Amino acid sequence: MIEIYSQNIDGVWFSVACNQGQIVSSSFGLSQQLILGNILANIPFNVPFQVFHEPSFFAKHVLSSLKRIYGGQNVNTNFSLAFARLPAYTQKVLKATAEIPLGYVTSYGLIAKAVGGGPRAVGNVMAANPFAPIVPCHRVVKSNFTIGGYGGGLKTKLELLCREKRGFSNSKELEVSGRQLQVFPVEYVLRNLA
DNA sequence: TGCAAACCATAAC
């Protein structure tokens, strides 16, 4: 049984679907209806689900983590995510994205170089990210450090990145599935907006 | 700058 919880914290809706301690999907946004739609679209069709009003202990923990991620705080996102039902390539891209640290961004193209495939394919995975904002797809931008797109709206993406600003000044290299992935301070994005 | 072409995994048909 998949359990679905949603909660409004300080004017923003957060929602999570979980199954025995594993997160099947998560989402956030201004409209409860919209994010519930996201959640429902991402749960498998052959598993029964139920929507709860009172969060369980685990759900409470997840929801408050979502809220803290939304607030730009450093959060341990070591949750067990339901990757298994996703296509192999999608898993690789999401896992690479999950490695991008707070305060940094990278580009669609660089992720593509690290995990294979092309930039547009990476963009497609981002657009369908079932685990927002746990898998920080908002930290992926265009190669020229303009913002790119975002499911929850560009304004939201920008606000998230602003709150994640940590004053780093140098790029750095991550190791992702055996290859290097370069990440850059989020300031690179924020600086070229007027 | 702006436009066209190459790009590549998915989902839908």
Add this chain to the structure above:
DNA sequence: GTTATGGTTTGCA
């Protein structure tokens, strides 16, 4: 199988 679809990138005028 085939096609349509992007949260892209690069090259060239």
